[in-house]
Amino acid sequence: MKLVVFGANGQTGRLIVKQALAAGHDVTAAVRRPHEFPLQGTSLRVEQADAMNVDAVDRVVAGQEAVISALGGAGYTKEQVSIYSQGIANIIKAMTAHNVRRLACVSTTAVTFQTPPGEDLVHRILFKLLIRMGRTVYEDNARMEENVRGSDLDWTIIRAAGLFDRDTRTDYEIRTPGRPGHYTARIDLADALIRAVVENRHAGQVIEAITTEGTPTVLDIVRKEVFGRADR
Numbered sequence: 001m002k003l004v005v006f007g008a009n010g011q012t013g014r015l016i017v018k019q020a021l022a023a024g025h026d027v028t029a030a031v032r033r034p035h036e037f038p039l040q041g042t043s044l045r046v047e048q049a050d051a052m053n054v055d056a057v058d059r060v061v062a063g064q065e066a067v068i069s070a071l072g073g074a075g076y077t078k079e080q081v082s083i084y085s086q087g088i089a090n091i092i093k094a095m096t097a098h099n100v101r102r103l104a105c106v107s108t109t110a111v112t113f114q115t116p117p118g119e120d121l122v123h124r125i126l127f128k129l130l131i132r133m134g135r136t137v138y139e140d141n142a143r144m145e146e147n148v149r150g151s152d153l154d155w156t157i158i159r160a161a162g163l164f165d166r167d168t169r170t171d172y173e174i175r176t177p178g179r180p181g182h183y184t185a186r187i188d189l190a191d192a193l194i195r196a197v198v199e200n201r202h203a204g205q206v207i208e209a210i211t212t213e214g215t216p217t218v219l220d221i222v223r224k225e226v227f228g229r230a231d232r
Contacts, residue, residue, distance in 0.1 A: 001198055004028040004060050006051050006091060007070035009037050012106065012163070015190035016068055017044065023194065030060045051087030054094075061094035066197035069105035081136045085143035092151045101154045102203075104196040106189065109161040109182070109208060111142040145206070156196040157206040160184035166214055173210045174202070182208070183215040 003020055007013040008029035020027045021041045030049040031037050037046050049056040051071055061067060071087045088105060095103060148155050162183035172188035192209040195201055 002026045002028075002063065002065045003068060003194075003197065004030055004064045004066075005068045005070065006030045006049075006057075006087065007072055007106075008046075009033070010070055010072045011165070012072070012186045012189055013070040014039060015187055016070060016193055019187075019190050020194050023198070025194075025198070028060055028064065030057075051090060052083065054090045057087075057090040058094040058097065061091065061100055062098045064098075064100050066102035066104075067091055067095060067100060068193050068197060069103070070193070072106070081140040084137075084140045085147055088144045088147050092147060092153065095153055096151070102197045102200070103148070103151075103153050103155040104193045105144070105148060105155070105157055106193065107141050107145055107157050107159045107206075108138060109159045109177070110138040111145060111159070149206075154200075154203045156202045156204075158189065158192055158196065158202075159206065159208045160189050161208070161210075162215075163189070164211075164215070166211075170211055170213045173212060175208045175210055177206055177208055182210045184209050185211040185214075 003025050005013055005016050005020070005027060008017050009031040013029075017027050017029050017039055021039070021043055024043070026043045027041075028045045028047055029037055029039070030047055030051070032048065032050050034046045034048050047060045049060045051057060069088060069091060071084055091103070095101070145157055148157055159177060163186055164183060166185045166187060169187050169191050170185060172185070172192070174192065188211050189209050
């Protein structure tokens with residue numbers, strides 16, 4: 001399958017590209033700074049394309065069979081965030097123009113702004129701190145979801161929570177949105193996004209990818225977000 005990945009130079013994006021190439025797909029990595037992209041392959045094309053640039057998005061979407069959006073990198077800020085909602089709007093416009101139907105994109109369980117039930121007081125306080133810090137980012141993810149649901153594409157929104165790294169995929173779970181407070185390994189999220197478009201899974205659904213093995217604690221997530229927030 002011919003896939004284009006937006007946000008390909010983020011931590012999740014690189015895993016998507018790597019796994020899709022390993023599975024034999026033709027992949028276009030849409031990145032802002034091609035010289036920084038570390039992956040290579042005979043089936044890989046690296047294109048300079050900022051998701052906020054409608055013409056660049058249109059150019060790289062043309063001729064594709066599916067699109068995966070792992071847009072990210074918006075650090076916590078009090079300022080308005082638009083990379084998620086405007087980026088996906090540009091992607092949807094290009095997909096519609098070129099009759100590319102299949103879209104999978106990353107969102108976050110934090111769009112619900114719910115505190116996990118059953119956690120102790122310290123964890124609930126820490127979770128509320130994260131929500132407050134990332135409110136403008138999470139609000140834009142919510143707008144992104146609205147844009148996707150309002151399109152007539154064959155879309156899948158995959159919400160992740162507390163992204164963390166591990167070396168191998170797990171038997172992660174796919175669930176309908178429910179109780180917050182779970183965690184998602186980037187390598188599992190990448191696999192779920194690829195399977196969604198390649199195997200045409202969960203079309204027209206909002207789902208969650210949940211890792212159940214070797215997950216971090218709430219305190220681990222807070223440390224990462226406060227002292228070294230990484231791209232998706």
